[in-house]
Amino acid sequence: MAQNTANEPILRIRDLSVEFTLRQGTLRAVDHVHLDVLPGELLAIVGESGSGKSTLGYGLVNLVSSPGQIAGGQVIYKNQNVFDLSPEALRQFRWKEVAMVFQAAQNAMNPVMRIEDQMVDTVQDHENRPRAEILKRATELLKLVRLQPEQVLKAYPHELSGGMRQRVIMALSLLLNPRVLLLDEPTTALDVVTQAYLLDILLDIRAKFGITMVFMTHDISIVAKVADRVAVMYAGQIVETGDVNEIFYRPHHPYTQGLIQAAPSLVGDLSDKRPVPGSPPDLFHLPTGCRFHTRCSYATDICRSTQPTTTALDGHTVACHHWEQVLGSNTEGSR
Template structure:
């Protein structure tokens, strides 16, 4: 499948009082047309920074220290139309890219709606800001499309359209935001922890909506989460992120059935399942590294039961271990041996 986004050697740093936070370190990956790619990892591993870097909405303390992000637009019939280097986009072009090509729903999205505006105004403002559907029939067409999107995310347009955000539940607001992000028909949608603040039933509902939307509408998805079970449900491919780097990436089935990085194995084995015995549950020892003073060599070595001198000395790069499955670990062939060491 053709890539719509190619991220290469992307490096992002934050300036903090204590020094330089190396949040994303030379990350490379593709997002393919129509696929859902899940980025998973512990808190602070750099997932949100990566998403914000793609849509160029990083805070002013952040700096892109290197790399490139190439976005490719395809026609409705799947023909490649044009290529854009996102990092060089400015002003109107960048604003257009952000909504019409690639939209992001933020991690703290539940507070993202303006409390004094009705839901209808949010759709109208977004359309106006991006000159979407200009012309004499703009109002009617916009209302029709917006209400259609609201019903796609399983909201009753009659109930929601004139409502203020405070009149809606958290799950309803999250669904409004997903509908709003799809207004300008982006090719790529980035969802940062879309269900985290929600109860389990509402979470279920949002997941069903996302699955439905993916079959009905033609967009690629980057799904950021620390919840592996949600990633497994929605994603075609999964990438695990550790200390600002992708350490393993592959088809969802491969990553869950045959993981090769000790960190990925630790993440998977820490998730309880209905059929797993309590004694099968494991946890990764230690905590994520300080991104200002990173360990030498492989950044996972202080927590890895397999770490040896080579690991402590030199950082491994992602290599192909089988078709479409890439791992950054010197000892990927022995990785299953870590299971015993993780046992709780």
């Protein structure tokens, strides 16, 4: 593969759509997504459950499985479309170039193999490296994720707590020195204290390796702690992207504004907490016009009839007919 240069996006997602064909019909879980991932950044993709962020993650590494399929678009890495890679190039791309820590990945560990053997197998599946060298690297990485290598390497997965298994998966994902780490809800199954600990470790990893991270989460309060940039996803579409401070202090989209107002720790005391009204749409029966209109206090006739296109501002994008009004409301106070 040809190298990309330092300032170019490391991953370019262009017009990506992912569909699932089920008994009830075909639904589009990711709909014409257009997004750049910049080198060294931590990009958070945030949205409620069912917004399509996990499917987007699987799509990025061409891991969508039946009954899902890539329905269109491209993911460009080092000037090549990931969907055009040969099976062998794709195998190398996953883990060596873009590693994944997917939701509940910890449960995917082989229960009858010691951690050290899983680590050696993972590396030797991609590279011909001696066991001793792999274990030396594994020891360094386990220390980095604040585990005791001598204890963990000899353990079976069931002998470790959920938080420890998640950290083992992180160490495992770094063994092949990937340039990009995809993390899908990595803290969801963990208690609040362990979550904070894990986020701290993630930031350590980033500082040490300068690795690019794409972090998918439903929890916007986590995003505030770790992200450089945020992409907000709703009903399969990206509705807003921007720098983390812009997103939190000057949201341009009503859904982003709603997510922020629903996170009390970010905007005041518990009595201020106001969940986004209503629920996400059924992807088989999407509303006409803007998909958010049934939940949006800014909605007008044009919202009910016409899908908004994406407006590109300075380092910010938003898909809303009334973004200027929404932006103005940030200074007027919460709606």
